[in-house]
Structure formats: C-alpha cells, structure tokens
Amino acid sequence: MPSLFLAWRYLRARPGQSAVMILGLSLALYLPLVTHRLVDEFDRTIGARAANTPLVIGPKGSRFDLALHGLYFRARNNGTIPYSEYTQLVERHRATVIPLHCRFSAKGYPVVGTTVDYFHFRNIGMQPGGKTMRQVGDCELGATVATELGLGPGDTILTDRDNLFDLAGDYPLQLNITAVLASTGTADDTAIFVELKTAWIIEGIGHGHDPDLDHNGTSPKLVKTHLEITPENVESFHFHGDSASFPLTALLARAEDAKGQALMLADYQDNPTIQILKTPEVMAELMGMILRVRDFLDAHHALVATAMGALLALIIALTRRLRAREMKTLTLLGCGQGLQWSMQAAELAIVLGIAFLGAWTLTALTIYGASSFFRTLTG
Amino acid sequence: MDATLQAVEFGYGDAGFRLSIPELTLATGSRTAFIGPSGSGKTTLLRLLAGIATPQSGTIQIGNHALHTLPEAGRRAFRIQQIGFVFQDFRLIDYLDVRENLRLPYRLNKALTLGQDVEERLETLAETLLLTDKLSAAIDTLSQGERQRVAIGRALLPQPGLILADEPTGNLDPTNKTRILDLLFEQAEASSATLVMVTHDHALLDRFEQVIDFETFHALETADA
Numbered sequence: 001m002p003s004l005f006l007a008w009r010y011l012r013a014r015p016g017q018s019a020v021m022i023l024g025l026s027l028a029l030y031l032p033l034v035t036h037r038l039v040d041e042f043d044r045t046i047g048a049r050a051a052n053t054p055l056v057i058g059p060k061g062s063r064f065d066l067a068l069h070g071l072y073f074r075a076r077n078n079g080t081i082p083y084s085e086y087t088q089l090v091e092r093h094r095a096t097v098i099p100l101h102c103r104f105s106a107k108g109y110p111v112v113g114t115t116v117d118y119f120h121f122r123n124i125g126m127q128p129g130g131k132t133m134r135q136v137g138d139c140e141l142g143a144t145v146a147t148e149l150g151l152g153p154g155d156t157i158l159t160d161r162d163n164l165f166d167l168a169g170d171y172p173l174q175l176n177i178t179a180v181l182a183s184t185g186t187a188d189d190t191a192i193f194v195e196l197k198t199a200w201i202i203e204g205i206g207h208g209h210d211p212d213l214d215h216n217g218t219s220p221k222l223v224k225t226h227l228e229i230t231p232e233n234v235e236s237f238h239f240h241g242d243s244a245s246f247p248l249t250a251l252l253a254r255a256e257d258a259k260g261q262a263l264m265l266a267d268y269q270d271n272p273t274i275q276i277l278k279t280p281e282v283m284a285e286l287m288g289m290i291l292r293v294r295d296f297l298d299a300h301h302a303l304v305a306t307a308m309g310a311l312l313a314l315i316i317a318l319t320r321r322l323r324a325r326e327m328k329t330l331t332l333l334g335c336g337q338g339l340q341w342s343m344q345a346a347e348l349a350i351v352l353g354i355a356f357l358g359a360w361t362l363t364a365l366t367i368y369g370a371s372s373f374f375r376t377l378t379g
Numbered sequence: 380m381d382a383t384l385q386a387v388e389f390g391y392g393d394a395g396f397r398l399s400i401p402e403l404t405l406a407t408g409s410r411t412a413f414i415g416p417s418g419s420g421k422t423t424l425l426r427l428l429a430g431i432a433t434p435q436s437g438t439i440q441i442g443n444h445a446l447h448t449l450p451e452a453g454r455r456a457f458r459i460q461q462i463g464f465v466f467q468d469f470r471l472i473d474y475l476d477v478r479e480n481l482r483l484p485y486r487l488n489k490a491l492t493l494g495q496d497v498e499e500r501l502e503t504l505a506e507t508l509l510l511t512d513k514l515s516a517a518i519d520t521l522s523q524g525e526r527q528r529v530a531i532g533r534a535l536l537p538q539p540g541l542i543l544a545d546e547p548t549g550n551l552d553p554t555n556k557t558r559i560l561d562l563l564f565e566q567a568e569a570s571s572a573t574l575v576m577v578t579h580d581h582a583l584l585d586r587f588e589q590v591i592d593f594e595t596f597h598a599l600e601t602a603d604a
Contacts, residue, residue, distance in 0.1 A: 006486060009474050009479065326472060331431070333487055334487055334488050339487060
C-alpha cells in the first residue's frame with residue numbers, strides 16, 4: 001500500500017499540523033459521540049432501576065421529585081407520609097412494600113432509614129466481615145461510601161447537622177458501622193442505610209437520656225441527650241407520640257401481579273395528599289425530555305460537523321495547492337493521478353481514524369467517569 | 380537505448396510556443412547536450428522524450444517503444460521503467476529520508492517491483508554516490524551537492540535506458556558540478572544508458588559526443604567525439 005505508506009510518512013513529518021487536525025476532528029467527533037453515549041448510559045441506568053421499582057408512593061407534589069427520591073434518595077422531596085400508610089398498604093395488598101425515610105446525611109451521603117427487607121428487595125449482598133444492623137444506631141455503608149471515606153465494620157460515622165443555628169432542631173448522631181454492602185453500580189453504593197427507628201432518632205422523634213433526668217418538670221432541651229448509641233445506653237432510647245404518625249418520605253412497592261398493581265394504583269387514584277407513581281413511566285417521561293435536549297444538541301452538532309467538513313475541505317484544497325510541486329514531481333517520475341488522490345485519501349483516513357480513536361477513548365473515559373455521577377445523580 | 384524523432388511538431392495554443400523537429404537520433408549509450416536560450420524548447424524536448432508531453436504530429440521511437448502511440452498509463456509505466464529524470468532543482472520529497480527518496484520510483488508505479496536485488500543495488504549506488512552514511516538523513520539536512528546526488532541516485536536506481544538531465548549542475552558550485560557530471564557519465568556508461576543533458580554551461584560541451592543547439596536547431600558534432 002504505497003499510498004498509505006507515503007501518507008503516513010507525510011503526516012509523521014508534520015507532527016504539529018497533523019496533531020492540530022486530529023485534535024480538531026477528535027473534539028468534533030467527541031461531542032456528538034459522548035452525548036449519545038451519555039444519554040444511552042443514563043437511559044440504561046435509570047431504566048433498569050425504574051424497572052426494578054415499579055411503584056413509588058409518597059406525598060403529592062412533583063412526580064419527578066418523588067420518583068427520583070424513591071429511586072435515588074434525592075434529598076428534595078415533597079414532604080412526608082405517615083408510617084400508618086405503610087402498615088395499611090401491607091395489610092391491604094399482597095405486595096412487597098418498603099418504607100423509606102431519607103431526610104438526613106452523613107459526610108454528605110444520604111442516610112436512608114428503611115427495613116432489612118430493602119436489601120432483599122434490591123438483592124444487595126454484604127461484603128465479607130459485615131453483620132446485619134441489629135439495633136438502633138447501627139448502619140450499613142454503600143460500597144462507594146466505604147471506599148471513599150475509608151470506613152468499614154467497627155468504625156463510626158457522624159450524621160450531618162441539618163441546620164447549625166437551630167438549637168432546638170435535630171442533633172448529629174454517631175452511627176456504628178456493622179457492614180459494607182457489595183457494590184451494585186447503583187445509587188445504593190452511595191447511601192448509608194439505617195433502621196427506620198434510627199432515622200427517626202436523628203429527626204429527634206426518639207431520643208435517649210440519663211435515667212436520673214426525665215421529662216417531668218424538665219424542659220426536654222435541658223435533658224442531657226445521648227449523641228451515641230451504645231449497648232449501655234440503648235435501653236434509654238424511646239419515642240414520643242404515636243408511631244402511626246411517624247414520618248416516611250416514600251414507599252417502594254412491587255405488586256405480585258398486574259392485578260395487584262392495578263388495585264394499588266386504584267387505591268390512591270383519588271387520594272388528596274398521597275400519590276402513587278409507575279416509576280418506569282415517570283422515568284421514561286424524564287428521559288423523553290432528555291432526548292429532546294439531545295435532539296437539540298444533535299442539530300448543533302450537525303452544524304459543527306458541517307463547519308468542520310467545510311474546514312477540512314478547505315485544508316485539503318490548500319494542502320493540494322501547497323503540495324502542487326510535490327505532485328508535479330510525482331507525475332514527472334511516472335506516478336498516476338489515482339495514486340496521488342489515494343495518497344490524500346489515505347492521509348484523510350489516517351487522520352480521521354486517529355481522531356475517531358481519540359474521540360472514542362475520550363468518550364469511554366467520560367462514560368467511566370460519569371458512571372459514578374449517574375449513581376449519585378440524585379444525591 | 381536509442382531514440383529517434385521524426386517530423387515532430389509540438390506547440391502550446393495556436394499562436395504560442397512551437398517546437399518543430401524534422402529529425403533527431405540519439406544512439407544507444409551516446410552523450411548528448413541540449414543548449415540554447417531559455418524558451419527555445421530544450422525542456423519541452425526532454426518532456427517529449429519522457430512521454431510527459433505528446434507531440435501533435437510526428438513519431439517518437441525510443442528503443443522498441445513507439446512513445447507517440449502509447450496511452451497515458453502506458454507512457455507513465457514506460458517513463459518509470461526506462462527514463463531516469465534528473466532535475467535542476469532536485470525535486471526531492473522532503474518528508475522522506477534519503478533511502479526512501481531513492482526508493483520512491485518503486486512506490487509510485489506497479490511497473491517497478493521493490494525486491495532484494497533493488498535493495499542491494501541501492502546500497503551499492505549509495506556507496507558510489509557517497510551517500511551511505513546519509514541514507515537515514517532528512518532531505519533538509521543535506522547540502523546542495525548531496526541533494527543532487529540523491530536525485531541522480533533516484534534516477535539511476537531503476538536502471539533506465541535513457542537518462543534525461545535538465546540542467547543538473549545549474550545550482551552547484553564548480554567542485555560539485557564536476558563531481559556530479561563525472562558521476563552521471565560514469566553511471567550512464569556503467570549501465571550503457573543514453574544520456575541527454577540540458578545545459579547552459581558551454582565549458583562542459585567538450586564532454587559530450589553530440590550537441591544540439593536549439594537556437595538554430597541543428598546538430599553539431601564536437602571535434603573529438
């Protein structure tokens with residue numbers, strides 16, 4: 001392949017010029033490539049999680065906020081629903097129902113109050129050396145949280161204070177890490193799981209204090225509250241009020257069959273304060289918006305591609321003019337026009353090939369970097 | 380390889396340059412110089428002999444090839460196999476090193492095949508042209524004399540029957556001029572090739588057997604040839 005050989009030698013002899021062309025083309029190819037790959041990856045990620053979580057129940061308000069909260073523990077949600085909603089749902093329907101309480105964080109990671117059923121619901125295992133959380137104050141870390149914070153079973157982690165200036169508000173609680181969950185490549189990797197009671201204690205609904213102090217005649221704010229739950233003080237923790245009214249931020253549900261799902265949907269059809277969402281539909285709607293943005297970007301990429309194409313044509317034309325003498329020499333020596341054109345075509349093919357490889361590598365690196373972003377997209 | 384031109388007419392446009400050659404014969408292994416003022420048709424005749432240009436009428440016979448009857452592709456194949464063209468301005472390819480410039484004709488046309496025999500000949504030729512230690516050098520690192528030697532090497536490597544040199548010493552100092560001329564004559568003689576050279580340097584003419592003056596266009600036989 002003399003044309004390929006001569007083209008390669010030409011490009012190699014002009015590293016600066018070749019590098020600029022390759023860089024320009026790489027970026028022009030990278031933009032549409034990465035947009036499509038990101039959208040596809042996003043679609044795949046959210047589609048899979050939504051499919052595994054057919055129904056989300058929560059307070060009325062933004063459907064997207066509730067769906068993202070239920071699936072990804074996004075802090076922003078529409079409010080709370082009472083715990084009684086969970087118990088009633090379990091009684092009324094043959095379905096797997098998972099309560100969620102997610103209003104707080106520890107070191108920036110969402111603290112998710114739930115039951116151990118959640119791990120079965122998501123089919124999440126535990127890394128070796130871990131033990132299931134057994135008492136209030138225990139927690140299990142998502143794989144990414146454990147890696148990024150360098151924590152494991154036996155360590156502790158302090159929850160974040162919701163508002164530093166609210167002295168009457170919630171207090172940080174030291175959580176005892178009992179296990180690290182196996183990596184799943186989902187939002188579960190970047191969450192900290194506690195029992196519902198622990199979440200309620202963080203919220204201030206339950207607390208523990210010295211036995212010699214009680215609430216009789218004493219302001220609760222003067223009571224010396226524990227910030228750490230230990231085997232010695234765990235018995236002192238208690239809740240005030242009716243547990244039926246304790247808050248949940250969402251319920252995840254999976255009916256046993258289509259009929260069961262239809263009945264659950266009907267249950268909330270006219271509910272004035274609670275909504276039920278078919279998450280695949282909501283996420284598809286969200287995806288539809290993203291696809292419209294992608295289409296909009298595609299139109300721009302087409303313009304960029306046209307501009308790049310025109311620029312490339314100009315470069316080729318100028319190069320041919322600059323190389324007219326060289327081409328003339330080749331003709332004088334006995335080279336046909338075909339080989340001369342194929343030399344230039346080979347140059348273009350090499351530049352485009354390397355540019356595509358560069359764009360593909362950049363895209364792969366972006367997707368790799370973005371995968372953790374997708375997991376925490378909603379954090 | 381001998382060459383015979385009969386009643387050759389060539390011109391650019393109706394009122395432009397015209398070249399008319401009633402008859403011209405170049406014997407095998409002969410050394411011929413073309414002299415004359417600029418624009419008198421010396422280079423045009425070289426182009427006709429190389430098959431780069433074709434006559435409007437007349438015949439050009441080179442060896443067994445009736446050049447005027449060959450199509451473009453045939454003339455290209457003939458040129459790369461049978462003609463060694465040496466240019467005044469060298470016309471080397473700057474992005475190829477010396478070795479690749481020498482090999483270049485073999486890359487350009489399937490009529491030539493790059494084999495072990497060619498590689499061996501290349502090494503010998505490089506040694507003769509004092510280029511052995513320059514084979515991997517970039518063209519822009521060479522002196523003028525070295526560049527012209529590379530150009531001669533490129534023309535000679537395919538062992539052409541006819542060497543056409545268009546003022547090959549025009550850009551060289553006297554020392555290099557003599558050396559290049561010696562090399563050309565030696566190599567032409569060694570391969571029994573016919574040598575045609577365009578030159579303005581009348582001091583060189585006594586080295587040629589035949590001198591064609593384009594001003595009057597008639598062949599002059601040198602005294603000692």
